[in-house]
Amino acid sequence: MNTSKVLNLLLAIVLVILCIKIAFDTNESPSPSDSPSILDVIATRTSVRAYQQQAVEEEKVEQLLRAAMAAPSAVNKQPWAFIVVREKETLEKLAATLPYAKMTAEAPLAIVVCGDLTKALEGEAADYWIQDASAATENLLLAAHGLGLGAVWTGLYPIPDRVESVQQILRLPQYIVPLNVIPIGYPAETPAIKDKWKPGNIHYEYWGED
Template sequence: MKSRLYIPLILVALSCAILAVALWVGTSGGDSSSGTSSDVLENIATRTSIRAYTSEPVDEETVTALLKAGMAAPTAMNTQPWFFYVVRDRELMKSLAEVLPYAKMAADAAVLIVPCGDRERFLTGEGMTYWVQDVSAATENILLAAHAMGLGAVWTGVYPVRDRIADVSRILEMDENHVPLCVIPIGWPADNPEPKDKWDPDKVIYR
């Protein structure tokens, strides 16, 4: 008789355990595959350049998550030819905004990330400039991660304009082996511009 009473209790306990696991997987991100492909595509399609930010700070944990996303990018022969400068000093941010014609918003951002190539890890010969592709891939990862986290960000170009490279290197007192590719101002969006639909089937060539 007692065993019959235990059966419903066991079933209830199992049901609760299954429900708890399901909730954990759905809400905690414990399963790396919990995000769907449609979520990824939606994030890519809705990302846009954000140039105005609120005064709310971006914490270190968030910045670290962005940097991890950047360093997850593919690289030629796994050279990982990059360094990333994180800039919070307000005077440095203002100085960068003054010398970079398309980065005026850098003065008001919560933080800047400056992805750089590392000459010591460049490939030799014809592959030397592959670092540009590698660091560009890292930059796009950072932009997509920022958007996914509700942040606003914009890619402002530095490389290959020599004056901009020299100015950014001087202001940030960069290592002589580091070449700034771009400056990424990041903050919580103060506006919400509509993303541009750039799909154009006429630019696809099939063979």
């Protein structure tokens, strides 16, 4: 075999290897254009109240909690705590206690978002923890949607008897105040996406100016 034929053979082998590598890389790593943008996730998120009985993987639960803890907070106090609930009996107790959280009984998982008053600001800014924990909750809801899960925000704070009941069910110390319960699971329903864009809610510079 002459030198020219050897070089051509080697070149052909290299090209085959490159084609195989490109094919595998394409299959294993979807292009960014295949993933929804953050604006798409925000615009298409809906409240999901019916869930499949499929368990939510631990790695996805961690991703939800990481997203929640990435939220902004006043003076970076991060005055939050999260209770992950999987036990059926506990989920049923929460559902029985909270009138707007009945679906929690059928969810495979719930995360209770709480404020940690030991980490909260003092004085006139003491209630900023509510905004901080709410920002964490929205991050959690968006992450759930982005991961193919369904979730819904069910409120309980600041109604005293509901706060106290959840504190008792979850054995929370007095300085841990539950803000809401977020049932989570793979959706068993596909709620219609609502267009909430209302230009009339926008004012420029002063009230009433559009």
